[in-house]
Amino acid sequence: MMDTLHRITSDIKPLNTKVQAETAAYLDTLTKPPGSLGKLESLAIQLAGITGQMKPTLAKKSVVVMAGDHGVCEEGISAFPAEVTPQMVINFLNGGAAVNVLARQAGADVHCVDIGVATELNHEKLLSRNIGRGTANMVKGPAMTREEALQSLVTGAEVAAELVSQGTQLFVTGEMGIGNTTPSAAIFSVLSGRQPSEVVGRGTGVTDERLSHKIQVVEQAIQVNAPQAEDPIDVLAKVGGYEIGGLAGLILGAAAHGCPVLIDGFISSAAALVAKSICPEALSYMIASHVSHEQAHVLLLEELGLHPMLQMDMRLGEGTGGVLCLHLVEAACRIMSEMATFESAGISGGAV
Numbered sequence: 015m016m017d018t019l020h021r022i023t024s025d026i027k028p029l030n031t032k033v034q035a036e037t038a039a040y041l042d043t044l045t046k047p048p049g050s051l052g053k054l055e056s057l058a059i060q061l062a063g064i065t066g067q068m069k070p071t072l073a074k075k076s077v078v079v080m081a082g083d084h085g086v087c088e089e090g091i092s093a094f095p096a097e098v099t100p101q102m103v104i105n106f107l108n109g110g111a112a113v114n115v116l117a118r119q120a121g122a123d124v125h126c127v128d129i130g131v132a133t134e135l136n137h138e139k140l141l142s143r144n145i146g147r148g149t150a151n152m153v154k155g156p157a158m159t160r161e162e163a164l165q166s167l168v169t170g171a172e173v174a175a176e177l178v179s180q181g182t183q184l185f186v187t188g189e190m191g192i193g194n195t196t197p198s199a200a201i202f203s204v205l206s207g208r209q210p211s212e213v214v215g216r217g218t219g220v221t222d223e224r225l226s227h228k229i230q231v232v233e234q235a236i237q238v239n240a241p242q243a244e245d246p247i248d249v250l251a252k253v254g255g256y257e258i259g260g261l262a263g264l265i266l267g268a269a270a271h272g273c274p275v276l277i278d279g280f281i282s283s284a285a286a287l288v289a290k291s292i293c294p295e296a297l298s299y300m301i302a303s304h305v306s307h308e309q310a311h312v313l314l315l316e317e318l319g320l321h322p323m324l325q326m327d328m329r330l331g332e333g334t335g336g337v338l339c340l341h342l343v344e345a346a347c348r349i350m351s352e353m354a355t356f357e358s359a360g361i362s363g364g365a366v
């Protein structure tokens with residue numbers, strides 16, 4: 015399993031700096047003051063570096079919603095019951111969740127993966143890749159075995175490869191798993207050295223009382239399991255979750271296939287931090303979509319070194335913030351392919 019993971023990460027290449035430089039130069043020939051399209055310009059340059067094309071089309075976009083359950087839910091860390099996870103999976107498959115609506119609007123496909131849901135689910139559209147029926151309660155011991163954590167990473171990368179073979183050119187990370195802001199905070203705390211009290215937020219909207227309890231739960235999970243910060247797979251196994259590992263693997267797999275990945279909210283960013291810790295080169299393939307309302311998401315993006323495009327006070331997950339940003343990715347591509355140059359439009363250049 016470790017060999018498979020190594021094979022995937024060794025396929026992740028640095029971005030094409032030659033095409034990036036050509037893109038930056040071309041952007042300055044377009045009919046606008048240099049740099050005036052701000053983050054759309056840096057996005058166009060990043061997309062060029064990733065795809066090796068100055069004017070990529072990125073027509074086929076896939077949102078991957080990884081679903082998993084969490085044993086730590088028995089500690090009362092979410093405002094919602096764990097049975098919502100499988101219920102929402104059915105909602106995704108029937109096209110009724112927020113991410114389905116936003117994806118339809120943005121012309122993206124939604125793929126839902128059962129990577130660790132506690133109950134058995136059958137649906138023709140479900141990608142059934144179940145590794146375990148929910149994680150173990152991390153305050154009592156490791157959430158997953160090391161083998162399961164590795165399996166979740168490899169499974170995520172395999173899903174990326176499958177979708178690439180079906181034509182996907184760009185990925186959006188999404189997740190569903192009641193309780194998953196708790197392991198996300200634990201991963202962030204261990205990998206950044208920040209205190210649980212700094213990184214735990216309200217998730218689905220817990221009360222003040224539950225928030226303090228959630229902080230204690232994260233402290234206890236870290237104390238009981240002593241995850242090793244320099245070993246991201248150990249951290250993922252002990253205080254993570256199946257869908258978080260699946261998303262980290264998806265990100266690595268997308269990068270290995272030269273595809274950009276839009277990172278959604280807090281949970282997706284925790285997965286991105288795991289992916290970056292495993293393979294720092296993967297970071298250049300990641301695009302931060304939005305900064306969510308989850309208290310520590312700002313800090314998590316800072317830790318990653320990513321700059322989000324949107325601030326919409328959203329705190330849903332599922333890939334919703336990522337999907338909203340597809341409109342901006344499309345905008346960056348169209349700027350490159352459709353704008354007139356000073357020369358073609360016969361417009362005078364400015365003083366340089």
Ligand SMILES: Cc1cc2ncn([C@H]3O[C@H](COP(=O)(O)O)[C@@H](O)[C@H]3O)c2cc1C
Nearest residue numbers: 092094189190191192193194195217218331
């Ligand atoms: C109906 C519903 C739909 C959701 N879609 C995403 N989440 C989000 O909320 C959960 C994380 O928050 P916590 O850690 O507080 O449980 C995850 O499932 C996340 O995807 C949802 C939550 C609910 C209730």
Ligand SMILES: O=C(O)c1cccnc1
Nearest residue numbers: 217279280306329330331
């Ligand atoms: O930022 C997120 O992705 C998020 C925040 C709260 C609950 N679910 C998801």
